[in-house]
Amino acid sequence: MAKLKIKLVKSLNGRLEKHIATANSLGLRKIGQETVQPDNEQTRGKIAKIGYLLQVTEEN
Numbered sequence: 729m730a731k732l733k734i735k736l737v738k739s740l741n742g743r744l745e746k747h748i749a750t751a752n753s754l755g756l757r758k759i760g761q762e763t764v765q766p767d768n769e770q771t772r773g774k775i776a777k778i779g780y781l782l783q784v785t786e787e788n
Contacts, residue, residue, distance in 0.1 A: 729766060729767070730766075730767035730786060730787070730788070731764050731765065731766055731767060731786075731787040731788075732764070732765050732766075732767050732771060732775070732784055732785070732786060732787065733762060733763075733764050733784070733785045733786070733787050734754055734756065734762065734763050734764075734765055734775065734782055734783075734784050735756075735760070735761070735762045735782065735783045735784075735785075736751060736756040736757075736758065736759055736760065736761050736762075736781060736782060737759065737760075737781065737782065737783045738759070738780070738781045739759055740757075740781070743781070746777075747777065747778050747781070750774050750777050750778050751778055751781065753774065754771075754774055756782075764787060767786070
């Protein structure tokens with residue numbers, strides 16, 4: 729199963745509460761933090777919502 733490496737590259741300060749909650753649900757709380765998540769519809773939806781804060785790469 730494919731995985732996505734997600735890195736928080738912009739600050740959560742001053743963002744909408746829903747966007748902060750979405751980042752937290754991905755396990756991202758500080759700039760520079762990375763997490764590996766499964767490539768599924770739920771993860772893709774979260775990335776679509778806060779993609780402007782993230783850097784996403786695919787892992788094999």
